Amino acid sequence: MYQFELETAKSPDTLRRIVIEPVSRVEGHGKVTILLDDDNKVHQVRLHIVEFRGFEKFIEGRPYWEVPVLVQRLCGICPVSHHLAASKAMDMIVGGAQLTPTAEKIRRLMHYGQMLQSHALHFFHLSSPDLLFGFDSDVAKRNIVGVAAANPDVAKKGVLLRKFGQEVIRVTSGKRVHGTGSVPGGVNKALTPEERDYLLKDADQMVAWSRDAVRIIKQLHRQNAALYDSFGLVPSTMMSLVGPGGELDFYHGALRAKDKDGEAIFDQVSYQGYNTLLTEGVKSWSYMKFPYITALGDENGWYKVGPLARIQNCDSIPTPLAEEERKEFEAYGNGKPQHASLAFHWARMIEMLCAAETIKSLLVDDDMLGRDLVASGPRRSEGIGVIEAPRGTLFHHYRVDDDDLVTYANLIVSTTNNNTAMNVAVREVAKKYLSGRELTEGLLNHIEVAIRCFDPCLSCATHALGKMPLEVSLVDAGGTVIHRLTKGEDGEIRS
């Protein structure tokens, strides 16, 4: 695959190695390695995903109706995304892709509840310490406990926003984490009037607090525009689902990609053709794949997904307050797309506001109390389900044999889509802030801040089995290589 600037040093053996492990305040386990010369000049920076999950493999051989419940165990933060993406794929298997109105709205409510809780978790618990106190502030206070001490009102809103999102998930799926609400072709329950009223009583408050959160990040952005507009700048293509009218839609839509200048690359492309549209590249130093747009190649075809892509790819947001904020965000860029990594936070909070508004409007819809829960039709052998998860576009693809067992599973998880972009961002930050300077904890935190902007879920993102290029060397006591085996991207083993 194409090698990016600062991806691989010419003589790594002669360089000093700095390791940030684990990367903190993200989901899952990852590390960053930085190779420096004697003058602290940066020669190589890599974000490695060091954990391995392998869900793609052990889903094989399981009955298809088990998959939406099984596969959500990928993650404890965004299991709803996997639950629903797998359900959408299995809807196709059972011929029930045209859901009943009640089923579709219940799933939407569940999904927007998850968007609310995940975005609240990320902004308030994981990122606000950096943003409120500064990247190199006292590390002992740079956490949610520090935020609660210094800004109790902000911390309280963060906790309660997340709680509300979790309650929406509980009511629709049975549990706050890892419920079973969605089944192939529909859902297993609707809302009772009591459940609707229970959620509705707090809905206005959640919209108000989400607006406050947008105000906080907007203010931070404007107060320190020089930093926020340049930190971790990653001009790139952006990809997301959009609705049929180009509107923001987290649950369903078609793919749209715009280049770094905002020009359309493709639009309203059905995600059923994702596997020709995208290619999943691999590199020997990471368990996470590197997808790119096939037509643009591995050098130019990489892209960003997630809030920053979604907010700038869509033509509008269907809820009024979030749409107002989107327009302000758009105006801030003077007509040009924003690619600075910290802009992710602003976009994320606009999405949280959209989620809160959507939850409120769904709750007053009488279809939520309906009884027609499951649809079915002609059985199919292949299903692809795609959804906009909190961290970006999530692809689930399955094949099911005549005996109802899964024979093939392929997942492109949101964070995986951002792999190249995250690596480019940390290299940009390393070059700008670290190179040639004496390293401190605060400086190294700049690297983590750049990663956190993407809100990566590293545990979600590592599933390919047997696809990673590997090299095994047998070395004698004197350091001489006796034998070497390599496995290429094609899976072939060569000596």
Place this chain on the structure above:
Amino acid sequence: MSNGQDTKSFFLDEDEIPFEEGQTIIQAALTAGKYIPHLCYHPEFKPHGSCKLCTVRIDSRTITTEDGQTVKIPGRAAASCTTPAQADQHVESNTPELLDLRRTLVQMLLVEGNHFCPSCEKSGKCMLQGLAYDLGVMDPHFPQYFSKREVDASHPDVLLDFNRCILCELCVRASAEVDKKNVFSLSGRGVTKHLICNSESGLLGDTNLAATDKAANVCPVGVILHKRHGFEVPYGQRRFDTAPISDNPVQYAPVKEQV
């Protein structure tokens, strides 16, 4: 206590349990509303006595030694599903010793098979899981065996996931005694013992099992499942969400034939 008439009784822990001639201890106890944990017992089939969950102690004695100490001599251990009730017996079931042994049995079953409750359709209505919760099993204790077992999806309507088999033989007995088909049997001994299907290929799809058979609807765990049905009952409404397995023991008692 025997009253000399038709009704006889025995003592289960502190309670007097009436029984009819020919009843086993567990049948009498369940009929009287006293729960004894069990897995391979089923009111409709011949008792089997293999899971040992229903083990009780009968007629323990307390003696005083020469130096004045009181010592309990444990009674004989017996499977209450195969032991006939006898008048004036003193049966112990709810004792720390027996509860501890039952926990250990459940833990061994949990590690012997591949019981991944989070993605199992039977979760919430599984007898093994229900017992584990009821007995307070907090961890598997033993190392996971990770047995290599297959899924048989050859039948059009019924799936077999051997990963979860606890060898209770309820399906074997249901098929033989009720369905009169002999679709299932156990084969092998010791650690190699496993459930097999009665067909030349060994596949369920080549047997004459029907989804409406008793054998297809009696599995206490997640082995015999109806295809294309999963997770249809929401959390909170599943069998053991509403009441623990030990609640309402009469539900497990033999149904009296209408005269």
